[in-house]
Amino acid sequence: MDLARPEVRHRGKQPRTRAGTGRGSAARLGLMAVPVAFFAVFFAYPVAAIVARGLDAEGGLQFGRIADVLAQSDVRHVLWFTTWQALASTALTLLVALPGAYVFARLDFPGKQALRAVVTVPFVLPTVVVGTAFLALVGRGGLLDELWGVRLDTTVWAILLAHVFFNYAVVVRTVGGLWSQLDPRQEEAARMLGASPLRAWRQVTLPALAPAVAAAALMVFLFTFTSFGVVQILGGPTFSTLEVEIYRQTSQVFDLSTAAVLTLVQFAAVAVVLAVHAWTVRRRETALTLVDAATTARRPRGRGQWALLAGVLGVVAALLVLPLAVLVQRSLGASGFGYYRALTREDGGAFLVPPVEAIGNSLQYAVAATAVAVVIGALxxxxxxRRDAGRLVRGFDALLMLPLGVSAVTVGFGFLIALDEPPLDLRSSWILVPLAQALVGVPFVVRTVLPVLRSVDGRLREAAAVLGASPWRAWREVDLPMVRRALLVAAGFAFAVSLGEFGATVFIARPDNPTLPVAVARLLGRPGDMNYGQAMALSTILMLVCAVALVVLERLRTDRSGEF
Amino acid sequence: MPPSLLGLEGATVRFGGRAVLDTVDLEVAEHEVVCVLGPSGSGKSTLLRAVAGLQPLDAGRVTLDGRDQSGVPAHRRGVGLMFQDHQLFPQRDVAGNVAFGPRMHGASRDEQRERVAELLDLVGLPDAARRSVAALSGGEQQRVALARALAPSPRLLMLDEPLGQLDRSLRERLVVELRELFGRLGTTVLAVTHDQGEAFALADRVVVMRDGRIAQSGTPLDVWQRPADAFVARFLGFDNVAEATVAGQAANTPWGKLPVPDGAPQGTRTVLVRPTGVRLAPADTGLRCTVTARTFRGTHVAVRLQPKDAPRLEAACALRTAPEVGDAVGVEFDAAEIVVLG
Structure with missing residues (x-):
């Protein structure tokens, strides 16, 4: 996720419009009303409901419970593990992905576009698929087990590697995206003033990149801190993040108060991370001179650059391509397409329907969730x-990011608890699942569309106006053609995210209407080669759907103006 | 005087308490080409935006054909504006840009096509219709922007620094073309620029602005020959400006007693000495000066002179007779090249 695009300042004089701000903010409040209402009803209310339920005692909230829960040694153990694995994952991801960012930004080699798409695939993959793929690689009976008898699924390495796999693209896109647009002449200027190449890089390029690196690191930390699907599948009984523990407490132990406390803890941690992120974003708003990315890449020169390129290609092959290849290979198994055929059969155990129906469910839910996310996100x-945003608007901006970090499990469970009585009795409605998925999609839509909307020069609208276009017409003629592409890209992201959403969906998807990730998790939870193979087969299907969505996306986004 | 097409009466725009446009009164007659000249920040762009309806007035009013325009949105005013950096629509090709105005006014496809061909012909780009605007050179962009602004046949065409970003030779050629084009079409034009050469070459009338107010208005010749005050004189590039006491045909200045033309205003005044009015003489006659710099200007050499205990003077010398830096010279003044301002 490229949240590190520096704000590109317009060179020309910005027309100052003192008069009319009154009308402007009224319009802005109007636009904000719908998303705010949406978030209030489908996010704040369910989360608050579950927290209140958890802390509820006779006659009031019992905040003493917080201290009680935090005093438990196993809770502290979970907290500690969640934090250190997130830090370790972040450090490891930066270590592995920063050379990749350089290679994608500054080197030009055949097949670069295709490789960029390959690198991005993991990011849009459902966490369940990532978990399953690593299980197939490093788990019991996995590839490494067969070849050398090496099993990592009982160690933390499986989780860390899966997190690197998942977040490699975040770093490459965020840091590399900016890197490719930094004007190389800045470094050349430093060279002319007597700096050695390394010194020039350290003094000129690194400071320009640092905010992007920080933003990428924060996003990776956020994603890994709240990691659910990956840890749920690879963590076994030993390793558990807050999110997994919340799930366990609500769905297995039925200890709501512990779950509520853990939710609050996670909420506080995420709020801190987002606050730091907002701070770095503001610091990043220094005007950098950016140039067309196409002009900065060069063919590799010298042994060092070739070695670096080879190293990055090796890492991509071993870490990103291999797990997916193994996943596909396992899904085929010894019996050809047997596992796939089995998916179409009636299944009496975990499913009331043939597992293959999960594909149709997932697609339907994802389409509905995408529609909701695009409308809410675009509004x-x-x-x-408008850049002259006040504190209210900045707060709104941060609010929109919250679903990325707040426990999806809590949201899902909150939906069940809060939206079950009139006037909002949605528990039996199919719309519940898309609504929960849309919550996660909205931040992606906002981050993709916002920079494009901001980059539309207001004077283009004025040019349209003096040529006779009414404000609405000017918006349609000037803004829409530029935003249309970004909206499509945003829709693609929302679609991929909805398809893969697991934490909330696992609670609210009805047993007879499972989504793909839910079906995969259920199959993995049952013994036997057949179930295992079917899980691999379903994961492969899910991966293909996501990959296709991504390829379409990459075709659409010839410009890289979005933040992802 | 023909009836005025555009009128500004006490037009005022304030940004945070500062008046960017300060009770401006201005009339532009039909078929007139008026050029607003001023340094950056003098409020000239705001003037155009106010007329276009892009900038609401805090006081005063704008009239077009005698009708008050307050409350009329930009798209209904029927005026054209060519933006400083053109603001061509990047996602449309040249024809799409030029056809935009006619399309907004409900022209049919055939009419649009015809109009595009006609205008691209007019601006000298007959074959550019299908080209992308990103592929145009600066001069071509300027022409397309002009064609786009002219396409809906606005009753008033406004140009914001029309040639600002082009290189000098292109600018000089285009300014002649524009002048000729506006004369042929009978277009009413209100242009703003900071370049006096551009303004003088383009305009029937020049309006000099300073800090949101109109400092002087007149024909290019008027303004050039008789700047209204020291600001206008300095803005036009005249540096030999000083306070003086005028009595009869002599002015008491820091440079000594200068002859002034017959009938010059009397009393405490500002006096302007054109560089051509500063005559060099042998060192022992007139005001004694040292040459501190000489700059080759093509047709003449600008010589900077430092008198003792008086402000610097600039003199225009013939190429062959110009003194060297460090030379001591005497200076005499020519009454015909001295203007008493105000």
């Missing part, structure tokens, strides 16, 4: 477009 982005 929010439109409200946030």
């Amino acid at each position: 929010a982005a439109a409200a946030l477009t």
Whole structure:
């Protein structure tokens, strides 16, 4: 996720419009009303409901429970593990992915575009698929087990590697995206003033990149801190993050108060991370001179650059391509397409329907969730477009990011608890699943559309106006053609995210209407080669759907103006 | 005087308490080409935006054909504006840009096509219709922007620094073309620029602005020959400006007693000495000066002179007779090249 795009300042004089701000903010509040209402009803209310339920005692909230829960040694153990594995994953991801960022930004080699797409595939993959793929690689009976008898699924390395796999693209896109647009002449200027190549890089390029690196690190930390699907599958009984523990407490132990406390803890941690992120974003708003990325890449020169390129290609092959290849190979098994055929059979155990129906469910839910996310996200982005945003609007911006970090499990469980009585009795409605998935999609839509909306020069609208276009017409003629592409990209992201959403969906998807990730998790939870193979087969299907969505995306986004 | 097409009456725009446009009164007659000249920050762009309806007025009013325009949105005013950096629509090709105005006014496809061909012909780019605007050179962009602004046949065409970003030779050629084009079409034009050469070459009338107010208005010749005050004189590039006491045909200045033309205003005044009015003489006659710099200007050499205990003077010398830096010279003044301002 490229949240590190520096704000590109417009060179020309910005027309100052003192008069009319009154009307502007009224319009902005109007635009904000819908997303705010959406978040209030489908995010704040369920989360608050579950927290209240957990802390509920006779006659009031019992905040003493917080201390009690935090005093438990196993809870502290979970907290400690969640934090250190997130830190370790972040460090490891930066270590592995920063050379990749350089290679993608500064070197030009055949097949670069295709490789960029390959690298991005993991990011849009459902966490369940990532977990399953690593299980197939390093788990019991996995590839490494067969070849050398090496098993990592009982160690933390499986989780860390899966997190690197998942977040490699975040670093490459965020840091590399900016790196490719930094003007190389800045470094050349430093060279002309007497700096050695290394010194020039350290003094000129590194400071320009640092905010992007920080932003990428924060996002990776956020994703790994709240990791659910990966840890759920690879963690076994030993390793458990807050999110997994919340799930265990609510769905297996039925200890709501512990779950509520853990939710609050996670909420506080995420709020801190997002606050730091917002701070770095503001610091990043220094005007950098950016150039067309196409002009900065060069063919590799010298042994060092070739070695680096080879190293990065090796890492991509071993860490990103191999797990997916193994996943596909396992899904085929000894019996050809037997596992796939088995998916179509009636299944009496974990499913009331043939597992293959999960594909149709997932697609339907994802389409509905995408529609909701795009409408809500586009309205929010439109409200946030104006730069002279006050504190209220900045708070709104941060609010939109929260679903990325707040426990999806809590949201899902909160939906069940809070939305079950009139006027919002949605528990039996199919719309519940898309609504939960849309919550996670909205931040992606906002981050994709907002920079494009902001980059539309207001004077283009004025040019349209003096040529006779009414404000609405000017928006349609000037803004829409530029935003259309970004909206499509945003829709693609929302679609991929909805397809893969697991934490909330696992609670609210009805047994007879499972989604793909839910079905995979259920199959993995049952013994036997057949179930295992079917899980691999379903994961492969899910991966292909996501990969296709991504390829379409990459075709659409010839410009890299979005933040992801 | 023909009836005025555009009128500004006490037009005022304030940004955070500062008046960027300060009770400006201005009339532009039909078929007139008026050029607003001023340094950056003098409020000239704001003036155009106010007329276009892009900038609401805090006080005063704008009239077009005698009708008050307050409350009329930009797209209904029927004026054209060519933006400083053109603001061509990047996602449309040249024809799409030029056809935009006619399309907004409900022209049919055939009419649009015809109009595009006609205008691209007019601006000298007959074959550019299908080209992408990103592939145009600066001069071509300027022409397309002009064609786009002219396409809906606006009753008033406004140009914001129309040639600002082009290189000098292109600018000099285009300014002649524009002048000729506006004369042929009878277009009413209100242009703003910071370049006096551009303004003088383009305009029937020049309006000099300073800090949101109009400092002087007149024909290019008027303004050039008789700047209204020291600001206008300095803005036009005249540096030999000083306070003086005028009595009869002599002015008491820091440079000594200068002859002034017959009938010059009397009393405490500002006096302007054109560089051509500063005559060099042998060192022992007139005001004694040292040459501190000489700059070759093509047709003449600008010589900077430092008198003792008086402000610097600039003199225009013939190429062959110009003194060297460090030379001591005497200076005499020519009454015909001295203007008493105000």
